[in-house]
Amino acid sequence: MLSVFHFTSWANNVQQADTLAVEIYYWQGSSQLDFTYRHNQRQLDSLSGFLHKIFSNGKFRMEHIYIVSGASPEGSTALNKVLSKNRTRSVTDYLVRHIPAWQSSMVTESDIGIDWKKLREEVELSDMPYKEEVLHVLNNTPEWVVKDGIVVDGRKKQLKELYKGECWRYMEKHFFPKLRRSYIEVLYTSIPRPIMSGKFPEMDVKESKEAVLPSLVPETESHLKVTWAQPLQPFYMAVKTNLLYDALLVPDVGVEFYLSKGFSVGGNWMYAWWKNNGRHRYWRIYGGELVLRKYFGKPGGGSPLSGHHLGVYGQIFTYDFEIGGKGYMGGEPGGTLWEKMNYSTGLEYGYSLPIARRLNLDFVIGIGYWGGTCYEYLPVDNHYVWQQTRQRHWFGPTKAEVLLVWLLGRGNYNTKKGGRQ
Numbered sequence: 001m002l003s004v005f006h007f008t009s010w011a012n013n014v015q016q017a018d019t020l021a022v023e024i025y026y027w028q029g030s031s032q033l034d035f036t037y038r039h040n041q042r043q044l045d046s047l048s049g050f051l052h053k054i055f056s057n058g059k060f061r062m063e064h065i066y067i068v069s070g071a072s073p074e075g076s077t078a079l080n081k082v083l084s085k086n087r088t089r090s091v092t093d094y095l096v097r098h099i100p101a102w103q104s105s106m107v108t109e110s111d112i113g114i115d116w117k118k119l120r121e122e123v124e125l126s127d128m129p130y131k132e133e134v135l136h137v138l139n140n141t142p143e144w145v146v147k148d149g150i151v152v153d154g155r156k157k158q159l160k161e162l163y164k165g166e167c168w169r170y171m172e173k174h175f176f177p178k179l180r181r182s183y184i185e186v187l188y189t190s191i192p193r194p195i196m197s198g199k200f201p202e203m204d205v206k207e208s209k210e211a212v213l214p215s216l217v218p219e220t221e222s223h224l225k226v227t228w229a230q231p232l233q234p235f236y237m238a239v240k241t242n243l244l245y246d247a248l249l250v251p252d253v254g255v256e257f258y259l260s261k262g263f264s265v266g267g268n269w270m271y272a273w274w275k276n277n278g279r280h281r282y283w284r285i286y287g288g289e290l291v292l293r294k295y296f297g298k299p300g301g302g303s304p305l306s307g308h309h310l311g312v313y314g315q316i317f318t319y320d321f322e323i324g325g326k327g328y329m330g331g332e333p334g335g336t337l338w339e340k341m342n343y344s345t346g347l348e349y350g351y352s353l354p355i356a357r358r359l360n361l362d363f364v365i366g367i368g369y370w371g372g373t374c375y376e377y378l379p380v381d382n383h384y385v386w387q388q389t390r391q392r393h394w395f396g397p398t399k400a401e402v403l404l405v406w407l408l409g410r411g412n413y414n415t416k417k418g419g420r421q
Contacts, residue, residue, distance in 0.1 A: 020186040022047050024091060028072075028180065031086035033094060036260060036304060047184065048098045054188055063187040065107045067091050070115030072176035073156050077143070081113035091182045115179040116143070116155070122175040134159065134167050236412040238266075238305050240362065240405045245270055250285055254403070258304050258412075262295045270317075287317025287341070291348065303412050305405070306360055311348045313366060313399065316341045322379060326387070329375045333384075342372030344398040354414035358407045366399025 025038045035041040054060045069087035071080040088109045095107060120138045123131060137158045144154035160168045236258035245252045254268025271286040293311035295304060318340050319330040331340020346368015352360045371394075376387040407413055 018188060018190075020047070020050055020188070022184045022186075024182045024184065025177065026087060026180045026182075028177075029075075029083070031083055031090055033090050034304075036262075044094065047186070050186070051095075051098050054186075059191055061189050061191050062106060063189055065095065065187070066110070066185040067095075067107065067182060068110040068112060069182040070112045070118060070179055072172075072179040073114050073116075073119070073159070074172070074176070077113060081111065084113050084115075085111040087111070087180075087182050091184060095184075114143075115181075118179050118181075119171070119175055122178060123171070126174070128167070128170050128174070130163055130167050133162060134171075137162065236304050236407070236409040238303075238360075238405045238407050238412075240268070240403045242268070242270075243402045243404055244400060249274065249283065254289075256293075256305060256405075258409075262304070264293045264295065264305060266291050266293065283323075284320035285317065287315060289313055289315040293348075295352075303354070303360070303407050303414055305407060305412070306352045306354050306414065309350050309352065311350070312346075313348055313368075314343070314345045315399070316343050318342060322377075325378075327377045327379060327384070329377065331373055331375075333375065340373075342370065342374075342392060344368055344370040346398055348399060350401070352403075352405060357413045360403075360405040360407065360414070362401065362403035362405050364399065364401040364403065365397065367396060368398045370394040370398045 022043050024033065024040050024043060026032070027034060027037060033040065033044070035044065051062075054062055067088050069084045069091070071084045071087075073080075075083075088111045092107055092109060116138065120135070123134050123138065128134065137155060141153075141155045141158055143156075159171075162168065238256040240254045240256065242252050242254075250270050250272040252268055252270035254266060256264050256266030258264045267288060267290045269286075269288040272283060273286070274283040291311050291313040293309045295307055295309045297307045317330065319328070319342070321328050329340075330342040333340070346366050348364055348366035350362055350364035352362040355361050370392055372392050374390045374392055376390065377384045378387060379385075
């Protein structure tokens with residue numbers, strides 16, 4: 001929500017004071033600025049552009065910046081207080097990179113913990129079930145009731161128990177995400193042009209055309225050169241390995257990079273070249289894959305590289321399998337990968353499950369087309385006797401993965417479900 005409010009005027013509209021208000025939202029349990037969440041990128045870009053306009057335009061003067069952050073009621077009151085403070089600090093850190101150092105003292109920070117006032121406003125404007133009962137609790141019940149040093153009752157407890165939790169679940173879905181926010185208010189004034197009154201000495205036309213009214217902005221300020229920092233974009237990536245390949249003694253490693261709006265691009269490489277000439281046992285395979293994915297949602301406020309995802313992939317690989325009997329070789333014997341590769345392409349579906357702060361398990365299945373040449377042979381007296389050549393034309397499952405994923409990047413981590421909000 002980006003808005004400008006005119007709230008007063010001075011000296012017969014000669015000078016006006018205005019505010020610009022911006023709201024930034026957070027994932028559950030997180031205090032990191034996520035540019036991809038809701039409209040945060042657009043809001044922060046608008047705020048940065050507005051601040052740039054104020055400092056580069058002599059028509060405006062910065063007066064003050066207020067930042068207040070809150071949290072939703074899940075989790076303990078003390079932890080939510082810390083969380084709201086960290087959210088305020090994240091916004092402040094962002095702003096000081098976009099305003100001159102001599103203006104940083106104009107920032108006032110505030111953290112309110114659980115934003116009960118905002119919750120009350122949302123309930124009043126809604127048509128939720130048992131609205132009046134919920135408002136009665138919010139308006140008449142203290143935040144907590146302490147007896148013998150132990151919290152025995154309070155606003156949160158009563159809301160959770162009201163109608164067997166139905167009201168709490170409704171608010172958790174519809175209202176709580178709106179409480180996980182930072183509210184930023186920029187106060188600025190327009191600088192008036194000087195009003196000249198009285199009589200002036202006569203001057204010729206040329207002189208009057210060259211006359212310039214003096215500026216009210218001090219010369220040192222009007223000539224101040226401001227260097228603007230570029231906003232720090234979040235960087236999310238993952239390093240992964242396929243546990244199914246590892247179990248089959250095929251070492252592999254992959255990387256994935258988050259782009260924006262739920263899209264990512266990734267690739268991996270596998271290589272195994274085991275052999276035992278005495279027993280004619282071979283297990284040879286190597287190749288790689290590229291995949292483009294679209295993620296849908298973050299379970300439990302997790303990494304952008306978490307949750308359900310769909311993708312399109314392409315693979316190239318070669319193989320040589322023979323375990324004491326007939327052998328199967330992908331592609332022409334000898335040569336490079338490009339001369340003997342098989343290939344596949346298709347669509348995949350998966351779910352990346354958070355299991356730790358920086359770890360996910362990603363379950364993936366792919367269906368598509370597998371093509372290429374396959375040679376069948378028999379190992380006889382240290383020779384390989386060709387049997388037949390076949391062309392692969394397979395439609396069906398061509399990919400199965402259980403990936404252990406290590407999340408890297410600032411803010412690229414999972415939060416515990418049901419923890420701090």
